[in-house]
Amino acid sequence: MVESTPAERHVYLRAVRFADVDSQGHVNNVRFLDYLEDARFGMFHIDPYNAGDEPFKGLVVTRHEVDYRRPLGFRAEPVRIESWVTDVGRVRFSLRYEILDDQDVYVTATSVLAAYDVERAAPRRLNEGELAYLKRYAV
Secondary structure, three states: OOOOOOOOOEEEEEOOOHHHEOOOOOEOHHHHHHHHHHHHHHHOOOOOOOOOOOOOOOEEEEEEEEEEOOOOOOOOOOEEEEEEEEOOOOOEEEEEEEEEOOOOEEEEEEEEEEEEEOOOOEEOOOOHHHHHHHHHOEO
């Protein structure tokens, strides 16, 4: 399967911590979900102290799909998590990721995210600013 190249990929550098590594000497499969979460938080500015673009008003993950390509061991250099947007709708969108370095791709993944109204505890529509931001990273 050949994918289109997005206009822009969000790049997040993530340290491989000793605590991420299991008894088999590689990053545990569950820890990769933490890596994806960290990249999403960075991409969508889910940080009340972050200056710059307006944060998203609430997102929830409705699905993850993860393909483990190669084992990743403890190392001094961080890995890159590159993310881009696919399948944008009014309420939900898909986010694709690669966890990689200059030699190898360790993980490819997809998450489906939905806009969420935290106060009402219910789904909501993405606003125009959020849709414009997503288009920046859309395939």
